[in-house]
Amino acid sequence: MYEVAVPRLNGNDDTCRLIEWTVPHGGKVDEKDPIAVVETSKAASEIYGDGDGILHHAVPVGAECRVGQIIGYVFADEQELQEFLAAWPEEAVAPVAGTAGPGPDRADYTLTGPARRLSEEAGLTDEQLRSLGKRIIREADLEPLIRAAVPDRGTALPPRQRAIARQVSRTHQTVPDAFVAVKVACDALLDRLRVLNAEHQQTMGLPEAVIKLLAGLKPAFPAFFSHLSDGEHLSAPGTGVDIGVTVDVGTGLFVPVVKDAQALTVNEVADLLMEFRIKALRDSFHEDDLSGGQLSVSLNTDPGVLVAVPIILAPQVAMVSLAAVQTELVLEEGTVVERRHFTAGLAYDHRAVNGREAVDFLTALKTAVETPQEAGL
Incomplete structure (x- = not known):
């Protein structure tokens, strides 16, 4: 059993109104579908569950609910539901039914x-x-x-593609962006990942490692993890390091956020990215999954991709791009050897970041990738 609680949907509202149960009382919950719809002062938002099961309503439609309030329960099966009902006073878990009308001062949609x-x-x-x-x-x-x-x-265009189009259009209209890229040797990092994969019996690749290494750059480069909301003032959106990452598995483009990346191990980042891919396949992201990013990473690692110029997700001021790993032959001490590298790009808002700072940031990332153990990986 798990509880369905009201999430914080924006920074202004501590309460909301439950305006629809999209799954009936006693109905089957599918984790990829919404359970309920609540309305704040800004808009209506859907609430999703954390897994499949049987839904028990705890508040009626039309109720005013505070952030964090439990509005329902989801049970694994009918037996668990009956055990729960038997253990609680009837008035505490009595089913609620009916639908509250819009009221005289509310719209009917x-x-x-x-x-x-x-x-x-x-x-x-x-x-x-x-x-x-x-x-x-x-x-x-x-x-x-x-x-x-x-x-x-x-x-x-599908709704999600229209949303992407709006974001891209806003960026081109409002952000004076610039771009720089560097060539990054990655043999040492890929060798280190092979060792870590064997230790953890897990598959960790370049994206997971770069996200973890980027998190370590915030103390030296705080501007790159800031927001520029009004075009003149940089603000720090959080004490941790929250890094967005593009996910596209054929169901549309999503940019979920790795929260507190500085506190995660690279294998924990790998677990989270796998969870993101599964949610993208099921189209089951929650609003919280996609909000709060300070800096984002655009993954363009399909074979043959040499360089990619990403779009800045305003009010963020920068986005890093990763291209595919390339192999080249180089001459070392009279011997021809293979070496691997990739291109790391940086699109940045020129109002907040200058070219010299952008190069310094990418150089720091390059150094961390080329000396992963010294960088704490």
Whole structure:
């Protein structure tokens, strides 16, 4: 059994309203699907479970809920549910039913955040939105309205691709970005990873190691882990090191965040990246998985990729790119030997970082990769 609690959805609201149970009382929970929808002052957000099971509602639709409040329980099977009910007073776990209406001062529909943005971009009217007949309107629900408005404009981009397009467009419009890249020898790092993989019986590669090594650079280069929200003031978004990493397994591009990377071992980072890939396959990321990044890493490690120029995820000020490992022949003391290397790139916001600092940052990363044990790996 696990508890379903209200997460903190933004920095402004300590409470929210439960506006929909998307899984009925006693219904089956699938971890990749939302359990409930809550509404804050900003938008509606979906709440997901941490695993499959049977859902027990603990609060009714329409209830005001505080952050951290338990609103339901998910049980592994019917036996566990009955044991739980038998052990608690009836009034503490009594099923709740029914649906609270919108009330006299509330709209009869609610837009999720992405749906609200798309609705505003498309110029949809209140009458059109009401015509959908939905209490909760999600981005995908707006497709019929948009197609009807402009029926001959072709196939619409999927919602997630439109979100990526908006991010890229904002970056190009607002961020004066620059780019620099360095060649990084990686024989020592790959040899070290082979030893660690044998010790832990695990598969750890270049992305996991670079994320861990990047975390160690924050004390010397704090600006690269900062946010530039208004174009003039840098702010530190956290005391730890939270590093975003691109994940694309064919279901769309996600940038989940490795939280407190400085406190993790490289094998723990590997476990987390595997978890991210599984969530990407199931399309089951939670909002918290994708928020809070200070610096991000763009993985472009398919064979043959020489260099990649990433997009800065504002308000972050930098994004590192990793290209594929290449092999070259070099002459050492009269002998031809093979050496491996990759290209590390850095896109940076020129308002916050200058070229000399960018080169120093990449040089520090290069040194850490080429001397992994001295860097603490």
